Amino acid sequence: MPQLFDSDSAVPSSETFELRDDGRSASAALEGEVDAILDKALGGGEITVDEGARLFDATGDELTPLLAAADRLRREAVGDAVTYVVNRNINFTNVCVKQCGFCAFSRGHRADEGYYLPDEEVLRRAKEAVEMGATEVCVQAGLAPGMDGWHYVDLLKSIKAALPGLHVHAFSPEEVLYGSGLAGVSVAEYLAALKEAGIGSLPGTSAEILVDEVRDLISPGRITTAQWLHLIRTAHELGIPTTSTMMYGHLETAHHKALHLSRLRELQKETGGFTEFVPLGFIADEAPMHRKRRPKGLRSGPSGIETLKMYAVSRIMLHGWIHNIQVSWVKEGLKLGQVGLMAGANDLGGTLINESISTAAGSGHGQLQTPSRLRAAAREMGRLPVERDTLYHKLHIFDDPAADPQDPLDSIDDAASLFGSYHDLIQRPEHRFKAHLAQAGAERKISL
Numbered sequence: 243m244p245q246l247f248d249s250d251s252a253v254p255s256s257e258t259f260e261l262r263d264d265g266r267s268a269s270a271a272l273e274g275e276v277d278a279i280l281d282k283a284l285g286g287g288e289i290t291v292d293e294g295a296r297l298f299d300a301t302g303d304e305l306t307p308l309l310a311a312a313d314r315l316r317r318e319a320v321g322d323a324v325t326y327v328v329n330r331n332i333n334f335t336n337v338c339v340k341q342c343g344f345c346a347f348s349r350g351h352r353a354d355e356g357y358y359l360p361d362e363e364v365l366r367r368a369k370e371a372v373e374m375g376a377t378e379v380c381v382q383a384g385l386a387p388g389m390d391g392w393h394y395v396d397l398l399k400s401i402k403a404a405l406p407g408l409h410v411h412a413f414s415p416e417e418v419l420y421g422s423g424l425a426g427v428s429v430a431e432y433l434a435a436l437k438e439a440g441i442g443s444l445p446g447t448s449a450e451i452l453v454d455e456v457r458d459l460i461s462p463g464r465i466t467t468a469q470w471l472h473l474i475r476t477a478h479e480l481g482i483p484t485t486s487t488m489m490y491g492h493l494e495t496a497h498h499k500a501l502h503l504s505r506l507r508e509l510q511k512e513t514g515g516f517t518e519f520v521p522l523g524f525i526a527d528e529a530p531m532h533r534k535r536r537p538k539g540l541r542s543g544p545s546g547i548e549t550l551k552m553y554a555v556s557r558i559m560l561h562g563w564i565h566n567i568q569v570s571w572v573k574e575g576l577k578l579g580q581v582g583l584m585a586g587a588n589d590l591g592g593t594l595i596n597e598s599i600s601t602a603a604g605s606g607h608g609q610l611q612t613p614s615r616l617r618a619a620a621r622e623m624g625r626l627p628v629e630r631d632t633l634y635h636k637l638h639i640f641d642d643p644a645a646d647p648q649d650p651l652d653s654i655d656d657a658a659s660l661f662g663s664y665h666d667l668i669q670r671p672e673h674r675f676k677a678h679l680a681q682a683g684a685e686r687k688i689s690l
């Protein structure tokens with residue numbers, strides 16, 4: 243009879259089960275260490291950076307209790323609701339003055355694939371989103387060279403003038419820093435102008451890992467840890483809420499991830515301005531630092547279990563402070579995202595409608611999740627689907643499947659044809675950045 247497992251590899255090595263002086267195996271001692279940390283967390287204790295790092299290193303028999311503890315804390319914090327938001331991404335240009343090593347989205351200003359959506363097109367997309375039931379547009383882009391420093395504020399004003407009820411979740415800390423620098427004002431003054439113009443919230447992107455020794459390797463010249471924390475703190479103090487994020491699965495260690503989480507937690511204790519935490523797995527396929535100048539030790543994005551551990555440890559470390567942990571179906575796919583809902587996460591993110599950044603990096607999970615698919619993913623797990631707004635106010639509680647509405651997005655068969663796609667944008671002749679540059683140069687709006 244053929245053997246299903248290689249007998250040598252199936253037998254644990256003596257090293258794994260070496261007995262210690264107290265008669266316990268080394269692996270049992272490690273399990274005990276994780277158990278003690280989980281007991282502390284379940285008892286309401288705050289997990290230190292070293293303890294968080296130990297949880298990130300959990301393996302073997304430690305994994306099930308880790309995920310179960312996170313799931314229990316999720317239920318304590320937010321119950322059994324699984325939330326989502328109906329929103330649309332508008333990435334109005336991919337041309338950027340920076341060259342972050344992980345970013346496959348950006349192009350130089352001379353690149354044929356550089357695009358730029360004029361304000362009218364941004365507005366058209368926002369209006370179309372509202373017709374599709376969206377309550378939010380998420381506006382982020384590359385740092386366009388020669389841009390007027392007040393462009394972000396002006397663009398926001400034009401959206402709010404046409405669609406005053408729409409929540410505009412826009413402009414990463416890197417973009418706010420860029421705009422304020424071009425405008426010649428402080429970050430606080432620029433944020434105040436955004437607030438005055440009606441900003442709803444800021445994406446807490448451009449965080450990657452909030453440890454400069456890692457940032458210097460993956461994105462030299464990018465906003466520093468201190469600048470990011472200062473900018474977000476300032477936004478919160480002005481009454482502008484933000485999300486928080488982490489990009490992981492590249493060069494960072496367990497300690498870096500735990501340190502990042504503790505920095506978010508400490509800031510949240512000061513301000514209470516974070517609405518959610520969104521872990522974002524590094525998509526390596528098209529990333530310049532993966533394809534061309536690969537730093538020593540670079541990984542190719544997180545594995546499945548690393549992704550689940552991220553949801554679990556972030557839930558445990560942030561417990562009591564940041565209540566919403568979002569899975570990214572764009573990065574992980576809805577299948578793994580759904581599993582993340584039993585590892586500490588409680589939110590499925592947005593419908594998105596358009597997606598460029600992960601698509602450019604090689605993710606193949608599409609640009610739209612319909613509300614009905616998100617609801618089905620929650621229900622399949624015995625959880626309650628809830629549509630929320632950007633700030634986590636509950637808009638619709640779907641406790642009766644028979645009473646589900648027919649959302650406009652549910653009737654869309656081919657999102658790319660109807661809404662356009664990233665691949666369209668980089669290929670079609672209209673909206674070329676070079677043409678925008680030539681026109682703006684002729685109007686003396688841009689000098690490079």
Ligand code: SF4
Nearest residue numbers: 338340342345348384
């Ligand atoms: S991550 Fe942002 S700032 Fe960095 S290159 Fe990409 S678009 Fe530019």
